[in-house]
Each structure stands twice: as C-alpha cells, then as structure tokens.
Amino acid sequence: MSSLPGRPAEPARATASWPDKADAWLGRAVELIAAVLIVAEVCLLFAGVVARYALHSPIVWSDELAGGMFLWLGMLGAVIALRRNEHLAFSALSRNAAPETRAWLQAAITAVVLVTLCLMLRPAIDYVEDESFATLPNLGVPSSWRAFGVELCVVLMLLTILLQTARSGRLLATLIAIVALTILGAGLWALTPWLVHIGNFNLLIFFVLIVGVAILIGVPIGFAFGFATLGYLALTTTTPLSVVINRLDQGMSQPLLLAIPLFVFLGLLIDFTGFAKMIIAFLAALLGFVRGGLYYVLLVAMLLVSGISGSKVADMAAIAPGLFPEMRKHGANDGDLVALLAGSAAMADTIPPSIVLITLGSVTGISIASLFAAGLLPALILALFLAITIFVRSRSEPPPPETRPDWARVRKTFITALPAMALPFVIRWAVVEGVATATEVSTIGIVYAMLVSVLIYRPVQWSRFYPVLVETAALSGAILFVIGTATGMAWALTQSGFSNDLAHTMTAVSGGPYGFLAITIIVFLLLGNILEGIPAILLFAPLLLPVSHAFGINDVHYALVVVIAMSIGLFAPPFGIGFFAACAIGKVAPDAAIKHVWRYLAILILGLVFIAAVEPISTIFIR
Template identity: 80%
Template sequence: MSCASASHAADRDGAASWLERMDAGLGRVVDGAAAALIVAEVCLLFAGVVARYALHSPIVWSDELAGSLFLWLGMLGAAIALRRGEHLAFGALSRGTRPGIQVVLRAIVMAVVFATLCLLLRPAMDYVEDESYAVLPNLGVPSSWRVFGIELGVILLLVTVVLQAAKSRLLLATVAAAVGLAALGAGLWAIAPWLVKIGNFNLFVFFVAIVGAAIFIGVPIGFSFGIATLSYLLLTTTTPMSVVVNRLDQGMSQPLLLAIPLFIFLGLLIDVTGFARSIIAFLAALLGFVRGGLYYVLLVAMLLVSGISGSKVADMAAIAPGLFPEMRRRGAKDGDLVALLACSAAMADTIPPSIVLITLGSVTGISIASLFAAGLLPALLLAVFLAMLTFVRARAEPAPAESRPDWRAIHGTFLAALPAIALPFVIRWAVVEGVATATEVSTIGIVYALGVSILIYRPVQWRRFYPALVETAALSGAILFVIGTATGMAWALTQSGFSNDLARAMTAISGGPYGFLAITVVVFLLLGNILEGIPAILLFAPLLLPVAHSFGINDVHYAMVVVVAMSIGLFAPPFGIGFYAARAIGKVTPDAVIRHMGRYLAVLVLGLLVIAAVPAVSTIFIK
C-alpha cells in the first residue's frame, strides 16, 4: 500500500472514530435526559395521587408540569428511536432485496427524513416564538418553555440522521437522494396551480401516492405522514407551516397519552421484577400435565400480562423467554410457537389498559372507562376460540410426562405468583374507585411492582432499570411522533372536506349497519397490516365514527370492531409490524412462521365476525 493510500485510510478511520464518539456522546446525553424525564413523570403523577386521595390537598401545578415534560419526553424519545432504528416502519421491501438495492433504499429513506425535518425546523422556531407570548397558568412561565421541546427535538433528529448517514458511509448517497427529492419538489411546485385547480383530487397525489410510496420504501410512518402533510399545505394552500407544528403539539400533548410511556415502562418492569416469571411458573404448574397445556399457559399468560402493561411488544417479550424453552423441549415447532404468540397478542389488544384503547378514546371522545369495561369480553371470546383450536390440535400430540397435577407445586407457585396476579386488579380497582385517572393509575402499578419486587421477588436486577427507561423513551417517542404527525395529516384531510365526502360515500353504501361493519372489518384488517395500528386508528376512526352513528351503531361496539380488526391485521403477514416483532422475539425466520399463521388467523377472524355481529359482546358491561 502506498503512503498516500495509507494516509487516506488512516484519515478515514480517524473520521469514523470521531463520528462514533460524537454519536455515542450525544446518545448518552439524550438517553440520560429521557430516562430522567420518565422518573420525573412517575414521581410527579404519583405524588399528585397521594396528595389528592390521601392528603386531600391537590398539587395544582403537577399535571401542568407533567404535561410540559411529556412533550419533551416525546421528542427526545423520537430522537432515540431514530438513532436505534426503532421508528415504526414497513421493512418488507428492504428485507427482500439485494444488498445494493438496500443501500439505495436506506439513502432515500434518510433523505426523506432529512427533508421532513428541514421543512419542520423553521415552523417549529416560529411556533416557539408565538408561544412566548402565552403563559402557563399554574406554573406562571412562558408557554415557549414547554414547546421548545419540539424545536430541540427537530434539531436533535436532524443531527441524528446526519450522523447516521455519515457513520453508515451513506452521506454522499443521501445527498444524491436529497438532490433527487429537491428535483421532485421543484416539479410539484411547477404544477402547483394545476394541483389547486383539480380540487380534492390532489389528495390522491399527496396522501395516497406520496404516503404510499414513502411507506413502501421503508420511510418511518411518522415521517411519511409529515412529508405528505407539509407538501400538501405548502403547495396547495396558504396555511402557515406553523399550523403543522401546532397539530404536532396538540397530538403529542394530550393528557391521556401520558399513560403510554408509563404503561410501557410498567410492561418492561414486569419482566425486570420477576412478575412474568412467577405468573408463568404458576400457570405451567397448573396446566403442565394437560395435553398441549403450555399452549393454554401462553394464552392465559398473555391475557394476564396484557392487563398490566398495555404494550403488545412488552407482553410478548415478557412471556416468550419464560415459556419457549420448555415448549421446545416438549416438541413444539418454532414456527407454531411464534404464530400462536403473535395471534395471542392480537387477541389481547382490547384488554385494559390497552395503549390502543387509550389512543382511540383520546381522538374520538369515547369514555376510556367504557372502552376498558368493553374490552374484556371480546378478548376472552377470542381466547376461547384460540383455546378450542389448540384443543383440537393437541389431540394429536403425545401426552406429557406429568400425568396428574402436583398440588404441592401448584400451591407453592400460586402463593409466589399471587402478588403479580393481583397487579391487574389493583390497577382496575384504582380506576373504578376513583383513586387515580387512567393516566395516573400506571404510576400506582409501577410503585406496586417496585415494592413487591424489593420485598418479595428478590434479588432486584437494578442494572436492568436504566435500559428499561431508555427503551421506554424510544418506544414512546416512536409512537408519539406518529400520533403527532397523524394528527396533522387528519387535520389537513378534514380541512380539505375529505371527511365529509367520505361520510357521504360510506352512508350511501347499501347493506345497512351490518354491511358497513363488514366494510369496516375489511378496511381495518388491511390498514392494520400496512399502516400499523395506531396510525390507522388516528386517521380513520374519527372519520368513520360519525358514519357509524348514522347507522345506529353503538360507539363502543364500533370501537371494539375497529381495534380487533386493526390488531389482527397488525400481527398478520406479509406486512404486519407486529408479526415481525413476534418473529424477532422468538428468533425464528418469517418463512417458518407464515405457514403456521393461517389457522390461527382464521380463528381470530371468525371471532371478530362474532364481535361485529353481536353488539352485546362489547356493550354488556357498560353502565
């Protein structure tokens, strides 16, 4: 090697090392800040519960401070998720292409993310300046202190995407892709008068063609929504871009959504503290001697754990490591295990405190308490359907070595699991008795889990708490950023008159309420599979709920149909993000899982049709 080549290689390695250190340093700062914000939120909300319920002296400023910190948490979490590659995205195309094509797609994705953030930065700065004239009533500080989290978050996201491109040695490819995007933008600018002239037909260009193409090539869903909304408003309206930031703020700052990071953290805690292991040990002792017993254990464990965490990814991650090794030892096939894991997660999405139900209630105005009460029976019905399929399939399996129950083992594991089993009931009791709101109740669960872990489930694995906090921030930021951009996109669609056009078209559909419910099932199965659950609900549930009203369909009944259909689509191949999450947790290839999914999905769809056809399944427990 020549001296010049060696010097060039050394310079390149030095630059790469410098970028690594810069990225790691920035990551440590952002991770630490986000983890501290989660701890602060838990302390603030739990102190508010204690002050109001126990001391009868409410802290009037606690909710306002918690809401302000929440916006910062969402944006910092979005930056963490971008650095870790955890934003919600459709990855089937990139997974199935050659390495060279993957590099091109990744560069285009980075260019779209960069362009979206560049379009957001100036409006974010203007929005912060506008908010400096308002004052938070209880804290007495300018509102700009709160919304500066958006501006800072956009800057951090910009820095992160540049660092990621440079570290991956894709900077030149990303710049080339950005130039291509600029050319495309110039072309759209040139035909902007024509886009205005065609009226609402231009919605197809921005919200079908652009969003669809962006999602298909792997652009994170939140950024796909963002670039389409910003482009639409910039090219076809005179609306100031700061309105998009305002919608982002409104979408991410809803008080009910504060439950999302707290329940995600609680879901991770049930694994860290040993709750999940104790529940699984009890169920395995109770049902292990039954033919196919551990399959039933998986179903029941998912129902119980779903009532604690509200997060499907957290549920699967808590259950699979404790059950899969023993199930494999008994001869279960890897693909079948992951298929049942995915479908049991889809089955349990209406178990309170479901993040999807909280999000749905926040955007539609349906009572969260009613949704929580309604969600139990549909989940149990789907569990029974899956259990019946398991019973039929298990008849062909050999009987387990244990021919009869070991009552001593059952008694011992039950006593050990009792505090963990009690947690969902503690959460529901706190809500029903008015001790805490749906947002605050997660803090009671967190304090309860920590207390039981310290006093009973020792030793406590303290080293796992900080990674759990950072993981909570990343997952929360990914979800909240989608909610914020979807809120802006839904606002743009509403302002265009599309929602009224959709309502008229859907009302004109023949078949009455059952025909409309059948269309809803098909639409949300597809949307859940392509868009991911929460974005599908954010965009279309508020638009379709008035149509359901016109057919005389109960709001809560319709909500259950939407959530169950969306959840089945989310965990269905070939595109469902939940399907790939289950596959990753089970460490099984997609091909090995897909051939086992059909029977489980067919049973879930059958159960969904029963839920749609029989409103009482959803409404019987509503007062």
C-alpha cells in the same frame, strides 16, 4: 423497525472519528435526560395521587408540569428512536432487496427524513415565538418553555441524521436523493395552479401516492405523514406551516397519552422484575397435566400480561423466553409456538389498560372508562375461540406423563406468583374506585412492581434499570411522533372536506349497518397489516366514526371492532410487523411459522365477525 442507516459494520479502529464521538456524546446526553424525565414523571404523578386521595390536598400545578415534561419526553424519545433506528416503518422492501438496491433505498429514506426535518424547523421556531405570548395558568410561566422541546428536538434529530449519514459512507447517494426530492418539489410547485384547480383530487397525490411510495420504500411512518402534510399545505393552501407543529404538539400533548410511556415502562418492568416468570411457573404447575396444557398457559399468560403492559412487543418478550423452552421440551413445534404467540397477542388488544384504546378514545372523544369496561369480554371470547382451537389440535398429541397436578408444587408456585398476579387487579381496582385516572394508574402499577420486586422477588438486577428507561423513551417516542404527525395529517384531511366525502361514499355503498361493519373489518385488517395499528386508527377512526352514527352503531362497539380488526391485521403476513416481532422474540424463522399462523388468524377473524354481529358483547358492561 425502520431502515434508516445505523452504525455500519466495520473493523474496530484505535481512534474514533469526530462523527463517532459526536454521535456517541449526543446519544448519551439525550438518553440521560429522557431517563430522568421518565423517573420524574412517575414521581410527580404518583405524588399527585397520594396528595389527592390520601391527603385530600391536590397539587394543582402537577398536571401542567407533567404535560410539559411529557412533550419533552416524547420528542427526546423520537430522537433516541431515530438514533437507534426504531421508528415505526414498513421495512419488507429494503429487507429483501439486493445490497446495492438497499443502499440506494436507505439513501432515499435518509433524504426524506432530512427534508422533512428541514421543512419543520422554521415552523417550529415560529410556533415557539407564538407560544411565548401565552402563559400557563397554574405555573405562571410562558408556554414557550414546553413548546421549545419541539424546536430543540427537531434540531437534535437533524444533527443525529447528519452525523449518522457522515458515518455511514453513503453521503454521495444521500445528496443525489436530496437533489431528486428538490426537483420533485420544484415540479410540484410549478404545478401549483393545476393542483389547486383539481380540488380534493390533489389528496390522492399527497396522501395516497407520496405517502404510499414513502412508506413502501421504508421511510418511517411519522416522517412520511409529516412530509406529505407539509407539502400539501405549502403547495395547495395558504395555511401557515406552523399549524403542522401546533397539531403535532396537540397530538402528542393530550393528557391521556401520558399513559403510553408509563405503561410501556410498566410492561418492560414485568420482565425486569420477574413477574412474568412467576405467573408462568404457577400456570404450568396448574395446567401441566392437561393435554396441550402449556398452550393454554401461553394463552392465559398473554391475557394477564396484556392487561398490565399495553405494549405488544413487551407482552410477547415477557412471556416467550420463560415458556418456550419448557414447551419445546414437551415436543411443541417451533412454528406453531410462534403462531400461537402472535395469535394470543392479537387477541388481547382490547384488554384494559390498552394503549390502543387510550389512543382511540383520545382522538375520538369516546370515554376511556367505557372502552376499558367494554374491552375485556370481547378479548375473553377471542381467547375462548383460540382455546377451542388448541383443544381440537391437541387431541392428536400424546397425553402428558403427569395424570394429575402436583398440588404441593401448585401451592408453592401460587404463593410465589400471587403478588405478581395481583398487579392487574390492583390497576383495575384503582381505576374503578376512582383512586387514579387512566394515566395515573400506571404509576401505581410501577410503584407496586418496584416494591414487590425489592421486598419479595429479590435480588433486583439494578444494572438493567437504566436500559429499561432508555428503551421506554425510544418506544414511546416512536409511537408519539407518529401520533403527532398523524394528527396534523388528519387535520389537513378534515379541513379539505375529505371526511364528508368519505362518509357519503361509505354510506352509499355499505348496504346497512352490518355491511358497514363488514367493510370496516376488511379495511382495518388491511390497514393494520400495512400501516401499523396506531397510525391506522389515528387517521381513519375519527373519519369513520361519524359514518357509524348514521347507521345507529354504538360508538364503543364500533371502536372495539376497529381495534380488533387492526390488531389481527398487525399480526398477519406478509407485511404485519407484529408477526415478524413474534418470530424474532421466539427465535424462529418466519418461513417456519407462516403456515401455522393462518389457522389462528382465521379463528380470530371468525370470532371478530361474531363480536361485530352481537353488539351487546361490547355494550353489556357500559354504565
């Protein structure tokens, strides 16, 4: 969660001010359009599956239309995320600061976001003009109609942040912060000859110092990347800034990434439709008589749900509310519950269809099908390591009152849960049999979940459907905006020759393939803890993958090591956002869980070392 200023706490007023009215109107309009786009994407892609597989008459223009709508959806989602303060950000500093310091930090954050959007506006206009000369081959319309989504949403984000600043009462502090940034920019502009003279050492100024400080104070990661990239290109190169918008477009428009909002939507539907509750009820009936049985239920439930949603927050939110009350009745410790929830979520990032695997494959060129085929076994091995930990720690607990399962209850809950448990198998069958691509298969899952919920798990709470669509747009926009700006930053780093320098350095110091894998694990544990998972992968995986080639390491094996290390770091204190999300979902203070989580994280790291050392674990199922 970012630290951008949101709605200030104040007494209710009889008459809302004009910024309140304008912000509310703007928010409702953007949310409605984004929700409609999600429904349209699902309908369009599912129609494409039916037309191609069932009617043998593919819709040739569907991919172009879906791609254009997807860019609009991602940018509108970024607007919603900005309005709801849900862009990915490191918020520990502002969260723990004194109120006066927090106010100044939020002013600085707002200033950086405003300046970044202002710097993006002119290049976005230029990019749309350039795209007006290109024509989409199947639709026969100018490409500028889809690129205009970037320009419009930059304007909408500017309006959003200006309205929220006016409502927050921090206008003066924000102006002071903008003046300070202007002075900084003028100073760097004056130093332009020196920056050019020092060569790639200027990367330390823009992509280490500026990005590091921006992220540390709480600037949303996507805006920190964009701010540094625009500054670097403007002050040290002659490259037109419209290239940044082009890279943002290319990064957000990759067809494989269309799976992100659709799987996020599917993950939220799991809770909306009651699928998770049905699965938990069956597993609890089956394993309730085992010592520590509900801990195994949590572990298996996370395995099943992670294979459906692809969103860690959605995974945990689907499982914890239904299972934690029952575990507490059996005397489970709150801190240990949240620690296992975090550990099981970190364990399951390679279970297909994983958004992280889709993202990694899209930026590195590794086959998504190979990553999906290879990802399941490492996750099962990590689950086994956690299960052994549960077995050891549960030996000291009193035995459950039940000595054997109630088979009548098991049969009843199994019949009820069977349609829900079939969902991950339906998804994987569709991919394996070639019915749908990794993107389209999410629509099959969505249609299946909706049909089952309407026909079997009735009644459906339709009042929750629209908020789920809006939440999908916000989460997807936050992720995709980081992907877009990170793509531009990675391009700038690549053009500077940094990737070659990094490859040479790591090749010299790593000490062979196992040494390089060890360095990779350490680096991505740290990056996952600080940067979030997707930004870390976007920036560094494409740079390090060529180095792994030099050591003869299989691409898929290296990719899985990277993803697992990043995921463990994401759930590690003190900075891991996943850990704090688990605490929030479990309604447990971080202080109560932090001493328990290290046990599970240490076991996961041990399992990761085992997986990294035994390459066939990752490659045995690759065709």
